[in-house]
Amino acid sequence: MMSINTYDVAIIGGGVVGCAVLFELSRQGYSCILCEANPHIMSGASAGNSGMLHTGFDAPLGSLELACIQQCQSQIFPILQNFRIPFEKCGAHVVAWTPDEKEKLQGLLQHSNTALVSNASIISASDLYKSERSLRRGALGALYVPDEAIVDSNLLGVCFAHHAKQRRSEILTNCTVTGFHNKTLTTTQGFVKAAVAVNCAGLHGDTVDALAGVQSFDIKPRKGQYCVFGKDSSHILHSMIFPVPNERTKGTVLFRTVYRNIVMGPTAEETLDRSRPEPDTEVHKVLAQRASFLLPHIGHPIGSYVGVRPATQWKDYQIKTYPQIGWLTVGGIRSTGVSGSLGIAQYVSDSLKMDFDLEPSRGGIRRIQDVPWKVGRDGASVMIDGRSYHMAHPIFQFGHQKEQSKL
Numbered sequence: 001m002m003s004i005n006t007y008d009v010a011i012i013g014g015g016v017v018g019c020a021v022l023f024e025l026s027r028q029g030y031s032c033i034l035c036e037a038n039p040h041i042m043s044g045a046s047a048g049n050s051g052m053l054h055t056g057f058d059a060p061l062g063s064l065e066l067a068c069i070q071q072c073q074s075q076i077f078p079i080l081q082n083f084r085i086p087f088e089k090c091g092a093h094v095v096a097w098t099p100d101e102k103e104k105l106q107g108l109l110q111h112s113n114t115a116l117v118s119n120a121s122i123i124s125a126s127d128l129y130k131s132e133r134s135l136r137r138g139a140l141g142a143l144y145v146p147d148e149a150i151v152d153s154n155l156l157g158v159c160f161a162h163h164a165k166q167r168r169s170e171i172l173t174n175c176t177v178t179g180f181h182n183k184t185l186t187t188t189q190g191f192v193k194a195a196v197a198v199n200c201a202g203l204h205g206d207t208v209d210a211l212a213g214v215q216s217f218d219i220k221p222r223k224g225q226y227c228v229f230g231k232d233s234s235h236i237l238h239s240m241i242f243p244v245p246n247e248r249t250k251g252t253v254l255f256r257t258v259y260r261n262i263v264m265g266p267t268a269e270e271t272l273d274r275s276r277p278e279p280d281t282e283v284h285k286v287l288a289q290r291a292s293f294l295l296p297h298i299g300h301p302i303g304s305y306v307g308v309r310p311a312t313q314w315k316d317y318q319i320k321t322y323p324q325i326g327w328l329t330v331g332g333i334r335s336t337g338v339s340g341s342l343g344i345a346q347y348v349s350d351s352l353k354m355d356f357d358l359e360p361s362r363g364g365i366r367r368i369q370d371v372p373w374k375v376g377r378d379g380a381s382v383m384i385d386g387r388s389y390h391m392a393h394p395i396f397q398f399g400h401q402k403e404q405s406k407l
Contacts, residue, residue: 007031007170008361009352010185010194012177012208014041016049016157017330017337017344018200023160024345026167027368029360030352033169033194034161035187037176037204040390042157045202046337047392048224048276048307050266051257053087053149054339057112057120058245064317066115068343069336073147076342082368083159085152086258092148092240093128095139101244102140108244109143120145134236134295148240152258153338154393155382159371160341162384166369168362177201180211183326196356198328198348203274203310205318205331212327216320217312221274222334224266227287228303228398234260236295250335252287254294259399262298264291266307279304305394309334319347321355328352375400 009025011018014036022034038044053076056069080087096102105122112120121144128142129135161171172189179186184193201208209215234256243251256262264287271277284304291298311334312318318332328351330344352358373382379400381388391397 007033007192007194008196008358010035010192010197011200012185012197013044013200013202014038014161014171014173015044015046015200015202015337016042016153016341017202017333019157019160019164020341020345021198021200021330021348022164022169024342024349026164026169027365028349029362029364031168031361032164033192034171035175035177035185035192036171036173039173040392041161041171041173042154043390043392045308045310046153046157048305049153049338050226050253050255050263051150051153051338051395052240052253052255053151054336055117055145055147056115056339057117057145057148058108058250059115059336060315061111061114063315064319064347065336065340068317068340068347070116071343071346072340079342079368080151080156083156083371084373085155085159087149087151088258089147089149090239090256091144091146092242093132094143094145094242094244095128096141096244097139099140104244105141105143112143112145117145117147119147131238132241134297135241136294136296150240150255150258151338152396154391154396155373156338158382158384158389158391159373162371162387162389163369167365177208177211180327194326195358196326196328196352198330200330202333203308205310205329209329209331212322212325214320214322214325214327214329216329217314217318217332219274220311220313221271222309222311223269223271223277224307224309225269225279225283225287226263226265226305226307227284227291227301228305228394229262229291229298229300230302231260233262233295233297233299236297237262241294252290254291257395257399259395261395261398262291262295264288271308274308276306276308279306303394303398317344319344321351323355326356
């Protein structure tokens with residue numbers, strides 16, 4: 001095993017949350033290293049999300065999740081523009097199809113207003129159909145949330161990481177953390193010593209916490225399957241179409257990616273498998289049928305993909321500090337990792353100063369440096385400053401390849 005230098009912060013996990021934490025801390029002047037077990041960053045749970053950037057209109061009131069989403073909303077859009085990352089504030093319609101669902105819209109509006117998402121409104125069916133002319137007739141009204149957005153989340157995480165590398169942060173891939181003692185990580189690439197280790201291991205957050213003897217939650221993986229349609233139907237959908245949610249899930253959503261593919265998903269299926277399984281043919285058919293019900297002229301699907309979310313027995317984020325051992329846990333970021341990413345990073349930064357009394361060892365920088373990226377010839381990578389980054393997310397891959405055979 002080789003010996004590795006000492007850092008202010010060692011981050012475990014290179015998903016969108018880990019990369020956002022790396023970005024924010026390196027920008028403030030902390031010396032950082034990120035350890036990712038997979039061959040590429042952004043290839044675990046973050047490679048199977050929806051790419052939605054939520055406002056928090058339906059997040060639990062008073063939750064850490066809501067606070068982090070709102071913090072992220074306040075700062076992410078200038079960064080997206082600076083990085084030239086595709087995004088769109090397409091808005092969302094939570095559509096009521098039954099009288100019972102219509103009655104629930106008022107409660108959703110009140111919740112949204114209390115969550116300080118104050119520009120949401122209840123609209124009539126006629127106004128809904130002015131915006132979504134191709135939507136199946138029969139809707140009774142909708143809650144309209146104009147600031148809901150979509151983004152290329154894979155590219156966002158990669159740009160976070162590359163910006164951090166410009167700030168002299170280090171990233172190790174194929175680097176599994178196997179132990180922790182005396183503020184030192186044992187990894188498959190040697191020892192990493194840091195004043196604070198930050199666990200952003202996503203689907204393996206509980207087992208990584210156990211290495212430090214502080215496990216306080218169990219990951220209960222939740223599989224989400226998606227059905228993908230071609231770009232030839234993109235003109236018939238303009239916003240996200242949500243069902244009226246229930247206690248467990250927001251339900252499957254019909255949305256258009258930043259690359260103009262229409263997608264139906266995700267499902268919410270309990271599973272024991274923490275790796276991404278293959279799509280289920282029968283579930284794919286159900287999703288395709290649901291999409292066709294909502295948009296009768298949508299055409300045929302061209303593909304599918306699956307994600308696994310790191311749910312726990314708790315609804316809220318599990319962010320905990322252990323100053324006595326130099327450990328900080330960022331766990332249970334179920335389905336809003338993209339939406340809360342920069343807010344989580346700011347929370348971690350504040351915790352380092354307040355709970356660990358750790359100040360940056362280098363000078364910080366306010367200006368966000370450009371990250372000039374271009375799509376690789378294979379349609380599954382980007383090139384930045386001569387370095388190739390694999391783009392594991394199917395949304396990116398579907399968006400940058402020729403139309404596939406119909407399934």
